[in-house]
Amino acid sequence: MEPPAGPFFPARHGSQRYVCYCGAEPGAAFNAYVTNASEVWSTDFNQEKLERHMAQSGISEDYSTKFREAFEHRTAALTVHNGRATLELKEDAWSLTFDLFKLPSSEARMRLQALMFGLMGCVSSLEKRLEAAEGAAAAAAAVCRSEKNQP
Amino acid sequence: MEPPAGPFFPARHGSQRYVCYCGAEPGAAFNAYVTNASEVWSTDFNQEKLERHMAQSGISEDYSTKFREAFEHRTAALTVHNGRATLELKEDAWSLTFDLFKLPSSEARMRLQALMFGLMGCVSSLEKRLEAAEGAAAAAAAVCRSEKNQP
Numbered sequence A, B: 001m002e003p004p005a006g007p008f009f010p011a012r013h014g015s016q017r018y019v020c021y022c023g024a025e026p027g028a029a030f031n032a033y034v035t036n037a038s039e040v041w042s043t044d045f046n047q048e049k050l051e052r053h054m055a056q057s058g059i060s061e062d063y064s065t066k067f068r069e070a071f072e073h074r075t076a077a078l079t080v081h082n083g084r085a086t087l088e089l090k091e092d093a094w095s096l097t098f099d100l101f102k103l104p105s106s107e108a109r110m111r112l113q114a115l116m117f118g119l120m121g122c123v124s125s126l127e128k129r130l131e132a133a134e135g136a137a138a139a140a141a142a143v144c145r146s147e148k149n150q151p
Helices: A047-057 A063-071 A105-149 B047-057 B063-072 B105-149
Strands: A009-013 A016-023 A029-035 A041-044 A076-081 A086-092 A093-101 B009-013 B014-025 B031-035 B038-041 B078-083 B085-090 B096-100
Touching: A009 A076, A009 B085, A016 A076, A016 A105, A016 B105, A029 A086, A029 A093, A029 A105, A041 A105, A063 A076, A063 A086, A063 A093, A076 B009, A093 A105, A105 B009, A105 B014, A105 B105, B009 B078, B014 B063, B014 B105, B031 B085, B031 B105, B038 B063, B038 B105, B063 B078, B063 B085, B063 B096
Parallel strands: none
Antiparallel strands: A009 A016, A016 A029, A029 A041, A041 A093, A076 A086, A086 A093, B009 B014, B014 B031, B031 B038, B038 B096, B078 B085, B085 B096
16 A cells, blocks of 8 residues: 555544545555544545545545645534545545445554554655755855855 | 654565655654564664663664664665564664564554654645745856846
């Protein structure tokens, strides 16, 4: 199982904290996942179920983009009731509701492992980008100084 | 349980991937943890055991610094055999060996939850630093341009 690339979004239901993310799988172009690091809920889409959901929602754009948009705009709401989780993404112009089902523990275990390494990959890639950005800022400042000092 | 602040280091033993990190606990100033996102191994130090370990190793410096140093220099080696893990940190000037013990599943579950939120916190803090660094680079370039355009 490939580690998910993120982005990973924090969410709450009551006092409980969760992580939400989505991914493309061999079986479906989009699935959403919610986890408390012990249990994992999934939309459990195959391509047929996903296309039926898209036909019903009337949204033909990539769900991953919508998912990200709603979390970035803080318009995503999560409810979790033991076996079932519901994720509602509500923007002004559109809304999407996903039912998520608790995965069996063996699959949850694999997903959590993939998630942990996905998060590690995300940290590593951000560290590299930060190093590059700090290097670029220092280099730009040095060029600026040397140009100013030229007659 | 407070989420660990990191840094988090990837490690391998054979084909298996692990994450290693350390933390200060109310019971001891240092403990090291190793996990495959399902099982968790810990040095299980209380302050007394930690001090005994430090007396034996002859290293009185903060173990967290040594831990980080060895992982950053890629001089840390991990071996895992079911119930037991061993972490060897070997620099030219010093070396440290830690025995880690598999935590009971209830504690492992809490540690994994704390780790996931620790990784999420790390991602969020890196994203903020990256945004600030990119902003600083753009601002420096703008100042440089405006100074050059002044007669």
